Amino acid sequence: MLALDLLYRHGKPIDRHHPDSIELSELLRAAPIYPEAQRKGSFRNSDGVALKLQNLLSAIDPNRGLSFSKTDTEVVAEFPISRKAELAKLAIAIREALSDASEIVIGDQEDIEFQEGKFLTARHRQRDRRLRKKLIEARRPGGLKCEICNFTVSPNASRSTDSFFEGHHTIPLAAAEGERTTRLSDMALLCACCHRFIHRLIADNRRWVGTTEAAAARKALLFESKGTATVV
Numbered sequence: 001m002l003a004l005d006l007l008y009r010h011g012k013p014i015d016r017h018h019p020d021s022i023e024l025s026e027l028l029r030a031a032p033i034y035p036e037a038q039r040k041g042s043f044r045n046s047d048g049v050a051l052k053l054q055n056l057l058s059a060i061d062p063n064r065g066l067s068f069s070k071t072d073t074e075v076v077a078e079f080p081i082s083r084k085a086e087l088a089k090l091a092i093a094i095r096e097a098l099s100d101a102s103e104i105v106i107g108d109q110e111d112i113e114f115q116e117g118k119f120l121t122a123r124h125r126q127r128d129r130r131l132r133k134k135l136i137e138a139r140r141p142g143g144l145k146c147e148i149c150n151f152t153v154s155p156n157a158s159r160s161t162d163s164f165f166e167g168h169h170t171i172p173l174a175a176a177e178g179e180r181t182t183r184l185s186d187m188a189l190l191c192a193c194c195h196r197f198i199h200r201l202i203a204d205n206r207r208w209v210g211t212t213e214a215a216a217a218r219k220a221l222l223f224e225s226k227g228t229a230t231v232v
């Protein structure tokens with residue numbers, strides 16, 4: 001996605017000496033996107049970046065007769081030139097997440113191309129944490145309640161019950177305007193289980209999933225014999 005964004009910005013492939021090839025290479029090499037011990041020295045070097053732009057252009061125009069991968073085809077199909085502006089926004093979000101990725105731990109089992117896509121979710125999780133405290137304080141007088149499963153903690157319960165809850169942004173990252181100030185009304189209060197669940201749904205479906213849809217998906221999956229749990 002970052003390479004395609006670069007291709008669209010320049011309107012043509014750039015070579016390995018171009019400052020933008022070098023910049024993207026440095027960004028990718030500095031990010032913990034693949035276990036360092038398993039990397040070759042050429043991992044995401046500027047040659048690789050320049051080649052990726054050629055691959056992507058070939059995926060757009062197979063008549064060039066040059067090689068490209070299945071992933072190249074998928075990225076180009078998902079982000080045709082008509083979605084250039086949207087891709088540019090996503091690229092900014094991925095870049096921010098990559099340069100601020102100290103908290104992100106990525107396993108080494110999954111496909112590497114897929115791992116780079118995970119940074120969008122990781123970025124979302126970072127945003128989620130920012131307003132959590134304020135959200136909990138605002139909701140406490142009415143009792144804390146998960147907006148997906150209705151798990152509820154009474155207003156008088158011990159403060160340690162806060163730990164059941166997390167904040168979740170209800171506005172997709174791609175739709176957020178840069179560093180726009182987040183309002184509490186953009187946040188949902190979720191229990192930690194449901195928060196994991198909704199992010200998994202978003203990742204598996206490769207599209208945004210709202211809390212109402214997640215609640216329906218949860219209901220469909222779980223056998224609930226005693227209704228909703230409550231802490232008093």
Ligand SMILES: [Zn+2]
Nearest residue numbers: 146149191194
């Ligand atoms: Zn829940």
Ligand SMILES: [Zn+2]
Nearest residue numbers: 128167168169
């Ligand atoms: Zn979230």
